Amino acid sequence: MKDMTTGGPAPSAEDMKLIKKFLEDTTLFLGPDPEIMQNHDLMPRSADEEHAIANVPDTHTIAKIRDRLQAGCDEGYEMVEQMGAAPGAKWGDVITGIYSASGDLAIASAGGVLLFSSVVHHPIKFIVKNWMNEPTVGVRDGDGFIHNDSRYGNVHNTDQSMILPIFHEGRLVCWVASTVHEGENGAIEPGGMPSMAESPSDEGLKMSPFKVVENYQIKRDLLTFLQNSVREPKLQLEDMKVKLFACLRIKQRIEETLKTDGADALISTLRLTMEDVRAEVKRRVSEWPDMSVRTYIIQDSTLRENCVVKVNCTLTKKGDQLTFDFRGSSPEFTNRATNTILGGLKGMLSQLFLCYIWPDLPRGQAAMAPIEVITDPHSILNCSYDAPNSQSLMSIFTGFTAGQHAVAKFLYSCPEKFTKVHAPAFNMINTFIWGGVSQHGETLGNLCADLNGMGAGATSNRDGEHALAPIFATMADIGEQEVNEEDVPFLQLVSKKMTRDAIAPGKYRGGQGYTMMVATKDSEQWGFMTTAQGAKIPPIQGLFGGYACGTYPLSKVQGVDVYDVMLNEPEKFRHSIEEIMNEQPFEGARYTTHHMGMGFDISKRGELYMISQGAGAGYGDLLERDPVGVVKDIEEGLMSAEVAARLYKVVFDPATLAIDFEATEKARADERKARIARSVPYAEFVKGWNQPKPPAHLPYFGCWGDDVETLYMGSPDKTRRGDEPKPNYMVHPKDVRIAELEARLAAAGVPGDEKQ
Amino acid sequence: MTMKVPMTEYLRIDLETEKWECRVCDHVIAPAAGNYKEGLLVHNRDPREIHPPVIDPAKYRYTFCPDPEWVRILEFCCPKCGTQIETEYATPGHPPLWDMQVDVPALKAQWASRGPAMLPDAGPAVVPGRGHAH
Ligand SMILES: [Zn+2]
Numbered sequence A: 001m002k003d004m005t006t007g008g009p010a011p012s013a014e015d016m017k018l019i020k021k022f023l024e025d026t027t028l029f030l031g032p033d034p035e036i037m038q039n040h041d042l043m044p045r046s047a048d049e050e051h052a053i054a055n056v057p058d059t060h061t062i063a064k065i066r067d068r069l070q071a072g073c074d075e076g077y078e079m080v081e082q083m084g085a086a087p088g089a090k091w092g093d094v095i096t097g098i099y100s101a102s103g104d105l106a107i108a109s110a111g112g113v114l115l116f117s118s119v120v121h122h123p124i125k126f127i128v129k130n131w132m133n134e135p136t137v138g139v140r141d142g143d144g145f146i147h148n149d150s151r152y153g154n155v156h157n158t159d160q161s162m163i164l165p166i167f168h169e170g171r172l173v174c175w176v177a178s179t180v181h182e183g184e185n186g187a188i189e190p191g192g193m194p195s196m197a198e199s200p201s202d203e204g205l206k207m208s209p210f211k212v213v214e215n216y217q218i219k220r221d222l223l224t225f226l227q228n229s230v231r232e233p234k235l236q237l238e239d240m241k242v243k244l245f246a247c248l249r250i251k252q253r254i255e256e257t258l259k260t261d262g263a264d265a266l267i268s269t270l271r272l273t274m275e276d277v278r279a280e281v282k283r284r285v286s287e288w289p290d291m292s293v294r295t296y297i298i299q300d301s302t303l304r305e306n307c308v309v310k311v312n313c314t315l316t317k318k319g320d321q322l323t324f325d326f327r328g329s330s331p332e333f334t335n336r337a338t339n340t341i342l343g344g345l346k347g348m349l350s351q352l353f354l355c356y357i358w359p360d361l362p363r364g365q366a367a368m369a370p371i372e373v374i375t376d377p378h379s380i381l382n383c384s385y386d387a388p389n390s391q392s393l394m395s396i397f398t399g400f401t402a403g404q405h406a407v408a409k410f411l412y413s414c415p416e417k418f419t420k421v422h423a424p425a426f427n428m429i430n431t432f433i434w435g436g437v438s439q440h441g442e443t444l445g446n447l448c449a450d451l452n453g454m455g456a457g458a459t460s461n462r463d464g465e466h467a468l469a470p471i472f473a474t475m476a477d478i479g480e481q482e483v484n485e486e487d488v489p490f491l492q493l494v495s496k497k498m499t500r501d502a503i504a505p506g507k508y509r510g511g512q513g514y515t516m517m518v519a520t521k522d523s524e525q526w527g528f529m530t531t532a533q534g535a536k537i538p539p540i541q542g543l544f545g546g547y548a549c550g551t552y553p554l555s556k557v558q559g560v561d562v563y564d565v566m567l568n569e570p571e572k573f574r575h576s577i578e579e580i581m582n583e584q585p586f587e588g589a590r591y592t593t594h595h596m597g598m599g600f601d602i603s604k605r606g607e608l609y610m611i612s613q614g615a616g617a618g619y620g621d622l623l624e625r626d627p628v629g630v631v632k633d634i635e636e637g638l639m640s641a642e643v644a645a646r647l648y649k650v651v652f653d654p655a656t657l658a659i660d661f662e663a664t665e666k667a668r669a670d671e672r673k674a675r676i677a678r679s680v681p682y683a684e685f686v687k688g689w690n691q692p693k694p695p696a697h698l699p700y701f702g703c704w705g706d707d708v709e710t711l712y713m714g715s716p717d718k719t720r721r722g723d724e725p726k727p728n729y730m731v732h733p734k735d736v737r738i739a740e741l742e743a744r745l746a747a748a749g750v751p752g753d754e755k756q
Numbered sequence B: 001m002t003m004k005v006p007m008t009e010y011l012r013i014d015l016e017t018e019k020w021e022c023r024v025c026d027h028v029i030a031p032a033a034g035n036y037k038e039g040l041l042v043h044n045r046d047p048r049e050i051h052p053p054v055i056d057p058a059k060y061r062y063t064f065c066p067d068p069e070w071v072r073i074l075e076f077c078c079p080k081c082g083t084q085i086e087t088e089y090a091t092p093g094h095p096p097l098w099d100m101q102v103d104v105p106a107l108k109a110q111w112a113s114r115g116p117a118m119l120p121d122a123g124p125a126v127v128p129g130r131g132h133a134h
Helices: A013-025 A047-055 A059-083 A114-118 A121-130 A220-228 A233-261 A263-286 A342-357 A393-411 A562-568 A577-583 A627-635 A641-648 A661-678 A682-689 A733-747 B104-114
Strands: A094-100 A105-108 A144-147 A159-168 A171-181 A210-214 A291-301 A306-318 A321-325 A372-374 A433-437 A443-447 A490-498 A514-520 A526-531 A554-558 A590-594 A597-602 A608-612 A700-704 A707-715 A718-721 B004-006 B011-014 B019-022 B028-031 B041-045 B072-077 B084-090 B100-102
Touching: A047 A263, A059 A094, A059 A105, A059 A171, A059 A233, A059 A263, A094 A114, A094 A233, A094 A263, A105 A114, A105 A263, A114 A342, A121 A144, A121 A159, A144 A233, A159 A233, A171 A233, A171 A263, A210 A220, A220 A233, A233 A263, A291 A393, A306 A393, A342 A372, A342 A393, A433 A597, A514 A526, A514 A577, A526 A608, A554 A577, A577 A590, A577 A608, A627 A641, A661 B041, A661 B072, A682 B041
Parallel strands: A306 A700, A321 A372
Antiparallel strands: A094 A105, A094 A171, A144 A159, A144 A210, A159 A171, A291 A306, A291 B100, A306 A321, A433 A443, A433 A526, A490 A514, A514 A608, A526 A597, A554 A590, A554 A608, A700 A707, A707 A718, B004 B011, B011 B019, B019 B028, B041 B072, B072 B084
16 A cells, blocks of 8 residues: 555555445456465365354365265266267366355366466356445345356356356355356357457457346346347357256255255365365375476467467476476467466466376365466466456467476376376367358358367376377267268368378387378358467477477368369278379369468358377386387278388388397387487587577577576567566467568569558 | 485486485486586587477478477486486577486485485386386
């Protein structure tokens, strides 16, 4: 309050009370509340909770009730998954849970997207803080609240929550909520995650938490307004109902518990479950070595242009305290959509622990609660209210990978492990987002569930599995393509076929990704977009001498109708990107490659869009890979014989693939010698390699080397301090291209006689 | 007896000498309180050699190869046995990271209370005939 009192006596306590009341009564706008949004720890014990724990401290009773409530949450989850209209619901991009009266997520559904477990509590805390005692709103039995604006909680605006308070004998005892990745939300591009958004105003529906249900009925006027704001009015209605009914089912299970055990037992169970998990996390962390681990992951685009965007991470463990320090990461982009709110990053770190490190822990907010996360303000990992964040996945996924890479280096020496030490999984949603008018005349906007087929990283004892699971969910399906094709006017002409030589080598190799080729068939108003990074720089790191994946572009073939080709000259069709792009079998067609940030592109019948899923990272020195495993990879079409022989130094008969083990041993011993010969001592190496600033030829964003306080903003001469926000505008890629072409015209001597 | 704590697939710390050592050939690499990379050899690898082009680089801008002007692979190997101990996908010119900065006194205290029976069971190699089993 220092600056308020300059030039006069300090206000009395009475004055301060008056000032506080005045400010509270006259708040112009209840925007996102930093006090809520920056905090992911548990709320302090309430008087109700103290009282309940004193009454019901018995761990057996609590375990019994916890299991019942867990079953109720899982039942609600099943309902959403089975009945939900959103493709996201069908593959488990869902969370259902029970929250304490103060808003902490105590028990969550076990499957699905655990990333939600650290972010869905924020809107409830907003309701508790602002609507409970607000005479024009209030919180009553039978009410339901809706929310989607990520600045008030959740991951991105495509996720919608339905939130119900649960009362017992007139007292609020807990909350239940159901959250689904709905897809369409009325943004400038279909599907709910526009990469073209240049401000929050381009991101569609922005629902701060508000009451949309009274007496368990959805209010028709508000529903109509929401339907009118999105491209899929049917989806909006169906899933609001589905979420409401899932919440009511969980409510029913809670009421059964209240009837048998009473409110104190419920409240005590919710609170102690969280406190026990929090304490157990502290204990597990204390078993790790005291150490700082450093890593960085590069995002190679904003989805609009290629650039070098650093996610910088130092993970420090001391005693029972674990701290992720992401300072030095790229500044936020003022007009690009790849920024994230801080909660999203914490959610993905929570996912890391609940899915990859301690999968035995009860699901909820508590696992992440004691872990500290530090970021720069207005950075790509903690963006401001005014920055778009509809493609925050790019930043939360690369942030996750930095965490996954760092954690592995702590776990190796730790005697107590709950999973195998794991190299980073692939982390990009290499899939097609689609939209337009279907063959049935319906307006649709959503995506192929193939994003869930990310290649797994290798572990300390085996290869990564192919196209296994998305990093943001424990169990998620890649969908039934033939079923999808009933509803959408395009086919996946090649699907689930591994992309040969797109590898992540190691003693244990990463799990590989598959090729997707799509072409529109039965609509003149249909298009695709892709939103992924990693076409120039791999988005992950390898582990303990293993390699990361390579890079993955978008390939297009235009000026052809492949459906005509398949009808009239089927022998011309090819089933891999490699063959189609290298052989160019369709005469007169145009073959091009692009980075993976394709804005919504209206397609023509039979034109090909081709991408590949990515590989998880490799583990260990590739010269230690079992030669039998190498040959198996050749036989399974993961790798060509030439690449296998050159990299792995396995000697085999090219015709029969029979391995010469002795020659292999010798070739590998020679390669180890060759390594020593071609490498230089560290001190000598850094003399030639280290540069004081980012290279001038790279549009580089973030810190350089050890100086985490200076953030570069696209060139070696443009910087900001980490703690001093500055705008960071990118030029429209078309303007960049026009400038390049104008420069070429000028250089070619074309007179610049245009009037200015 | 001296205790050696395996810290990665190929590195361990000798708690008595306080040194990083190679788990494959026992080479003493560097002080445990420092950056183990300082005791290794480094090679600046063109990423196209590891991640080969799937489509023709003569025809296309993007080929499934990382762009060698945008990223390099720093390969760190043991100077004695040549085992590749670490890789780092690095922006050209970016100083290599001190990736594992260990609090050695804390590590010693932690293992003093644990004893050698607790050492994690994960060996360095699976090559047949090398006489190592998990
Ligand atoms: Zn060695």
